[in-house]
Amino acid sequence: MPKKKMIAMLLAGGQGSRLGVLTKSMAKPAVPFGGKYRIIDFPLSNCVNSDIDTVGVLTQYEPLALNSYLGSGQPWDLDRMNGGVFVLPPYVSGSEGQWYSGTANAVYQNLPFIDQFDPEYVLILSGDHIYKMDYAKMLRFHVEKNADATIAVLTVPMDEASRFGIMNTDEYARITEFEEKPKQPKSNKASMGIYIFNWRILRPYLVNDDKDKSSSHDFGKNIIPDLLRAGANLYAYDFKGYWKDVGTLKSLWEANMDLLGQRPEFRLADKDWRIYSKSPAMPPHYLGELADVTDSIVSEGCVVYGNVKHSVLFTGVHVAKGAYIRDSIVMPGAVIGENAIINKAIIGEGAVISPGAVIGSDPTPEDGVYDTSLSGDITLVANTVTVPEGKRVPVGMIVQ
């Protein structure tokens, strides 16, 4: 196996319990996003666009959807002879097996996988962030700084800093201190959970961490503090741009809303940084004579006869005439019946909203005044659920 300069380890293990029923039978990275994507498309496309051709996907929770989705890796150009995308589940070694007990432990259990590529650098990624990032630039920074580890950080509003892991740095961007959710933050540089390590440096720390029974085997809680204590060269890499952890229903909804508008917060229409995904074989979408679609994303296979305002329709969604959808995301294959009303809601994959049903409140704002606030509650209809005719699902309810 030829040596690799840098390989990526993508932590996709999370059950994503804060996404609730959406992740009942799939790992969080397999959750649909942005009309035709799944969350994992974003870190994978970032890798490919950054010339990283070897990605280990660490997962132990309901990997079927993810496994089937990733397949041979071809949609992301990751069907490589040397390298490619590998799903890495826990396994039995010697006579017994061990489940992944933390982010660092998951990587530790796959030391032989990493060692076979003999990489200089290892990039650690999460499977639940939406962003476009050139990891090659971050690596250049890491090399220039002669760092042992580099952590990507985002500048957050000072009054929100206490919700994040905060890096305090000196004038050369060297990290002097790391505080997890500090009450009195000294800086507003928040860790994005994206790390580049010199593999030579990281490896012994993983081995030692495994022996420490009191450790929670986590990069943020254990490995980074261990390295800091030992006086290692840790640097903070400033990331400018859109980044969102879509770990909650609200943030998932919000990130989808961020795709809309004349100057969207996050732009999918970017020829220079393509997001790859596995495309289903569906025809282009069709809008009927009476369809009224405004400020929305409409994916292939959709057939729309009704009204869609400021919403994201995923592949193969049917919207019957008279239906009214607003400030909502409708996941693949969902069917919205005649005169149904969907307002500020998430409709799961393959859900059926029967005619006349109302999901969320009746919409009151005028056209062009959309609710993108996080104050009101999101209403959720889980995957494959059928909401009966005329049924009213109140604001904030979760139907499963």
Next chain:
Amino acid sequence: MPKKKMIAMLLAGGQGSRLGVLTKSMAKPAVPFGGKYRIIDFPLSNCVNSDIDTVGVLTQYEPLALNSYLGSGQPWDLDRMNGGVFVLPPYVSGSEGQWYSGTANAVYQNLPFIDQFDPEYVLILSGDHIYKMDYAKMLRFHVEKNADATIAVLTVPMDEASRFGIMNTDEYARITEFEEKPKQPKSNKASMGIYIFNWRILRPYLVNDDKDKSSSHDFGKNIIPDLLRAGANLYAYDFKGYWKDVGTLKSLWEANMDLLGQRPEFRLADKDWRIYSKSPAMPPHYLGELADVTDSIVSEGCVVYGNVKHSVLFTGVHVAKGAYIRDSIVMPGAVIGENAIINKAIIGEGAVISPGAVIGSDPTPEDGVYDTSLSGDITLVANTVTVPEGKRVPVGMIVQ
């Protein structure tokens, strides 16, 4: 996902503990065989040659080598858009994970995988058998008999029948009784561990078997007897041809020896039933001026200056001048030093036999009289071990 007529589930979970040190860090199906193959190439190639394009590989023991080897499935033509080869490890569902506790349990835990293809038939295979078999023919037999399940059987010598699971059948090949290793066998039709089930029939049996705490969740021990008890239509499909379980060092050695000679027991040189494998990028082999190679298989990347009699040299093996190899198998990348002697032995991957070392007994038989008996013991040098200069490793010893 389009419906499939038949998909295969390949049980590759075995640690293969009877292969001892050879499987210390890899699952049995990844063990090298026949010069350039690994054991799993045989069932996989059988699948592809039988027009089965969807194979689930069930594994939980050291899957790294297998995972890396299978990659995108391309070498076996299994990089398909719908279907292909999938490595299926145990996983966490809900809040906890469960390791595979038996062959039937492994398939049970992957019900959702099978269901997504909605197959009419499911083929159950083992990952440790060497044979060429047209499963499409077996399926035709299964359909003609209108069977619920069909078990491939091999006719074994009557005096060995008590070592096998024996199927007693009526004149129409219908199985009337199944006896596991019977003291007084009534027939000599031994189960090969290859089953075709109607998925509709098998599915509820797997679900019920999972609930039975006393079950060992095994196809042979539980599912087949359950079906028989329930009066299901079970048929025995007579397989004619070479078949070998290579679960022991002796049978692995013997099966390799079976490839040699003018009329080999098992013929690799078969254009009509190609065995596919992942090829390393190595040049053709080179035999030096003084090389004396007789009745042997020599793979790409080998460089031979010494003597090789009735042996199998795997890819990239080096044999220095004066070395003498006889009735042996030398696995990929092993190096045999000057004047070393290897007799009736298995040399593991990357092992180094230093000059003058002797593995097994000094050879005595004349040219052309080879020892293919299983009476004497095999000597084994484990993967990557170095045997020092001049060292004598006695017959039957295992060096690790």
Next chain:
Amino acid sequence: MENAFGLIYTGDASMQLRDLTFSRSVAAVPFGGRYRTIDFMLSDLVNTGIYNVGIIAQRNYHSLMDHLESGKEWDLHRKRDGLFILPPFVTHDNTGVYKGTIDAIRSCMGYIRRSSQKYVVLMGSHTIYNTTYNEMIRSHIESGADITIMYNRVEDYDMSEQFDDLRLKFDANGRVIDLALNPAQPETNLCSCDAFVMEKSTLEYLVEDAFAHARYDFMSDVLVRNVKELNIRGWEYKGYVARLNSLNGYYRHNMALLDKAVSKDLFSSEHPIYTKIKDEFPAVYVGEGKAINSIVADGCIIEGRVENSVLFRGVHVSPGAIVKNSIVMQAADIGEDSYLDYMILDKGVSVGRGRNLSGHGSYPVILRKGTKV
């Protein structure tokens, strides 16, 4: 899997489609918002379970090669069988132009001979439909026919667009007793769909025999001429058939997709139509952007108004622009406040701000690939 292979004749640049086939064969002509005509033939075969497909290419097959690549989008990148592009063998003696279908088929006899399947489905490339051939092959075998022709009932065949119009007449037993090619006064409304099933050995014999007698056209010289000698039968296809035999026909069949019944027929979810993946983002409607009664593909940015139109991938309709009754192919850029009516825009056309371009329903105007207006 069927015991058959597919052989698709992509023909030379056809004059019927005028500027659309200026630099591509009919098989590579864009259709229905994200497809090329060849996608339908390939998907029909793959959905049948036929995984050995030969494509007889002539000159100008580069855009076809680009589109097909290794065949992986149709699951046809295979070690055994798969997709074979059979280009003309250009040598000092051979200019790469075939004398006719017979000559073209004969030039790939090597491929035909090597194919291990018993039956062949021979197809043209200007007739679009969505079916599987399983039933047709079964009916071919059961009837004992030499050749089975797929046909449909045509109601309003526009005689001014007549092209490769092969009419079938049956006797009471279902045997074809007369075939007429491009008849001025068709006796029947049963019209060949340009797909033929026969045994491979039958094809080999018929082609060699015709060639030996200097006859070069499969339809007239083999089928029509031998209707008495051969046991020819038919298999009726009842779904929608789009014959791209004129520019008007091309326009009409694209527009027909706005009819739900037609698009359901051609884009059956049971038999998906596969095509090359372009990794475009989903279409986005921005500001005043609207579309009604239209088909819009991925990668479109709609800021203007679209009516009764088919938009291919990556079209940008700027604010204030109005696109009506038009077919707009890949990556067109429609400038602000421009107006298009009854237009066909080939790939990469750019329409400047405020331009006003109109064709007419019976004569849509076509803008060539890459035109800047």
Next chain:
Amino acid sequence: MENAFGLIYTGDASMQLRDLTFSRSVAAVPFGGRYRTIDFMLSDLVNTGIYNVGIIAQRNYHSLMDHLESGKEWDLHRKRDGLFILPPFVTHDNTGVYKGTIDAIRSCMGYIRRSSQKYVVLMGSHTIYNTTYNEMIRSHIESGADITIMYNRVEDYDMSEQFDDLRLKFDANGRVIDLALNPAQPETNLCSCDAFVMEKSTLEYLVEDAFAHARYDFMSDVLVRNVKELNIRGWEYKGYVARLNSLNGYYRHNMALLDKAVSKDLFSSEHPIYTKIKDEFPAVYVGEGKAINSIVADGCIIEGRVENSVLFRGVHVSPGAIVKNSIVMQAADIGEDSYLDYMILDKGVSVGRGRNLSGHGSYPVILRKGTKV
């Protein structure tokens, strides 16, 4: 990954290799038991970390296309970049034959323009070696050269085989001050390896400029003519170089692989040479079957005697047959008790029982593809 793309000129059928290039380009000529010459160029590029490669094809590129397929064996089947076969565009005006290298490169300016890399490695296809270009590119950048030529020191260049023999003369600062193409009396033993590094923009300018002045040969009209104007430098390759510039040379370089030092150079395990996988079984020696001082590929069945020879994949040497000093290409069948000495057998040759065929060391006899003797 290097910021460079590769451009390989495969040339037309070369007369130097006589019957070997009767139906294939030099790039598709089999070499070394399991390779084609193009495998070396592609592997050199891929091992360098160059994943954007254009191959300028001329007539007779079908066997090349068959061999390369989607480029997956070289890991060149990619969505961004990858392998591009650039066939001649045959139209009514263009017969598909280029006037020279300049004309050929110019015909794929579209590909060159679209390539996003700054540097280009331009290569011919009859010079075989195993290296990476990383060091050469670095030296090119550091020296500030316009063009860097890869060269090696030749000791025993056979002037009777002279072909595309470009000699370099340096000044004290390492700048090339003289280039001589096919000189009758070479002044130096520094000979171009037919690989050139330059900025893409330099190539674009030089090609357009030469073409505008009706000059069509890259070596004579661009390099030799402009040696004063251009800052041309060299990068010395010290490993084995096989120039396939004559049939004798072809024979000699294949035989040189029996020398351990040469085969180690060309088949370095650090820089593997990739080729198309054929899924052959490993070679098997049966009964009296023996081989000495020979290279034997997968799929061979050796029942006779092989000496000082190179056997490609799938060769069968029957009992009693003797093969000496010969190159035997894929799938040859050597009959019982036959005798071959100093022969080159092209693909699929069949030698009958008891046949006796001999060439001579200085003039090996070649049997054309598919010959039955």
